[in-house]
Amino acid sequence: MGLRFGLLGTGYWARETQGAALAAHPEVELVGVWGRDPAKAADLAGHLGSRPYDDVDALIADVDAVAIALPPNVQGDLALRAARAGRHLLLDKPVSLGLDVADELVAEVESRGLASVVFFTNRFSDNVNEFLRTATSEGGWHGARATLFASIFQPGNPYGASPWRREKGGLWDVGPHLLSVVLPVLGPVEEVTALNGPRDSVHLLTRHRDGAVGSFSVTLDAAPEAGAFAIDLYGEPGWRSVPGGDRSAAEAFGVAIDRLLTQAKGDLGDPCDLRFGRDVVAVLVAAEESARSGRTVHVAEATGSDPVTSG
Template sequence: MNRLRFGLVGTGPWASATHAPALSRHPGVDLNGIWGRRPEPAAALAAEHGTRAFADVDELFAACDAVAFAVPPDVQAPLAARAAAAGCHLLLDKPVATTTAGARDLAAAAERAGVASVVFFTLRFTAASAAWLAEQTATGGWFTGRADWYGSFYAPDGSAAFSSPWRASRGGLWDVGPHALSMLLPVLGDVTAVTAAEGPRDTVHLILRHDSGASSTATLSLTAPPKCEGLAVELRGESGTVALPPWEGAGDAFGAAVDALLESVTTGTAHPCDVRFGLRVSEILARAEEHITAT
């Protein structure tokens, strides 16, 4: 296939540090333009990567074959639906939206337009964790699992260099909860029941029942003390106990997500982390949030 003309929506820290560099160096795409709410950062980021800044987001969509999003989820969802309607394939950030309605509208727009989509769940595109997940999915026979993510963005002594207002307001459930679910669902199956409880600060504890009969737990936080931050994924079953190897950073995970979208566009085969999976993750997290509110 021809090189895909990519647009980028967003100019914040994640767009600057991850999205724009990966798109500008990827051999299969051309970074065709950038749009941001504020013209000055958009112009600066575009100049840094040898592309142009668009003043109108719909003009960006019209000039591109695919669009990557690095904006808050509830800004992303309606903009991505417009991009899909313009015929653009979608490289989305997680969560795709923090409301079930927003996620459903986006998934429906992508389906109507017939565009390919990939949601950037970091662990699913990091080589070591993706290989580990594939191995455990093939093994099967799992009894229970857990996926814990302790971040310290908003701890009193933490660093908020890559923080954002939406993360501060929605907390660990919505920011790192998608990571946990992206590792548990492929191995244990869809979630059929959710129980949730609040912990210290923004911490949330989930208990999940899966359609395989297995159960799992997740602890999610952006306010853990920095000395205890980290992630852990563990499975227990007929083969014993296995744990995700130590996290060594995302590496070129975003580049792998671009590869995945290119393959989906070329083959017409939906990726396991497409917008429909993103919708399911948002539905589960919304159900957990409702459970907390009700109790």
Template sequence: MKMLRIGLVGTGPWASSTHAPALAAHPDVEFSGAWGRRPDAADALASAHGTTAYADVDELFAASDAVAFAVPPDVQAPLAARAAAAGCHLLLDKPVATTVAAARDLAAAAEAARVASVVFFTLRFAGPTSAWVSEQAATEGWFTGRADWYGSFYSPDGTSPFSSPWRAQRGGLWDVGPHALSVLMPVLGDVTDVTAAAGQADLVHVILRHTGGASSTATLSLTTPAKASGVTVELRGEAGTALMPSGGGALDAFGSAVDALVDSVRSGRPHACDVRFGLRVTEILAQAEEQLPAG
């Protein structure tokens, strides 16, 4: 079968270190071009990977069968809706949007255009964590879980080249909250009730009730002191206790997400992490945010 032409929207650190190298190296993909809000960055990224930099995003859509996105969520949502309307399949970043209205518009555009979609929830595509989620989802009797996500992007003693203004503004709820939901929901079921409380800085505590009666908690932050940072996902049930292993690298995980999109395009089967799941994650996080103090 012919190679899938995938273009890239975005030229920042994630696009340069993960998205572009994975697209350029994928055996079933032709890296069809790049577009960014900074033309000089788009030129540099395209030159590094032997593809074309486009000055007009719609020209990139016209030259592509699918488009990957590495831009802030509220930039991504309307651009991805335009890409879907142009007939492009979608490889989206999480969260798909930070407002329910924008996420619903995107999901509706993808459905109307009948395009395939995959949302890159890293832990659902990294080998060790993906296998762990599948194993626990096949095990019955879990009654509770917890996902503790203590990031140090914005602590005085912890910085990251992947920090960005939207993360600083929206905090851990919107940046690492999608990761927590992406591993808790496949195992415990959809969320029926949400309770949220604020802690220091951007720290948020979320309590979730799932279909079937299980419950879980998520503790989310990007401002944890570096020495206290870390990630733990734990399940408890009739089988005992299960701890999620460390994940693989982002580059390999994104390659697996590309695999998933290629398979969905060719088979016509929707992926579990499609735009509809992305919409559901945005709905749940928006419910949590409504319960937090303004600002």
């Protein structure tokens, strides 16, 4: 019998990425599926050959680990409930919409010796990780430049109906992907300056601990002809373009499962664990505060908290 998993969430991502990978993994037993809509939970559980649960705490009680495919304002509370029950965590990015929940999650996981992985999709492709290892060993980087312009609100896009993406925009949805490949090379962010722009874009400058500077632009509502996904490093070695991942999302999630299993067997620690996920949230909170206040925000001073949700 493999590690017993519960899947929380019933949307497109839960079905096509997390659920597909969990159901196919040879070292996982997908015990059940829970969702905020019981009918959708029943449908997805049937599709995956698993069992629907009406009570999320009952599912948490029956498993060793949870995979969560829910909006970040919902994910945080459920992840805390699972961690307090002693369950390992495989979370989506961002782990929460504020530092209060992110800090609580880190404290719970570390105090209980639990495994944790946050799924930054491209960080689970070998070509991206090899690029980051090489770039880090080279050193001498002065900064990064990136444009992540998506256009998800066009007809037929599976993510366009997501209320949290409409509210929080590209900063919180694609921003984590950007930070997940920049932070390992440039190091921790100390301060952020951000501006809001046309089509719900956010433009930010990041100053990193060793003096490097990042310049980033993100949106989910770009003009269809203006889509772009490019991340470049520059410095003494010249210019380097960060590659896209060489795995599909479901294949990458299978690697994330592998890395959680390794930790669950006693080898705790992962480059994309909850502490790293928390540090990404801290940068996003600082950027949001900067755009709102019109001033530079030191990441250590960011105080954002998760909004109250209605379920």
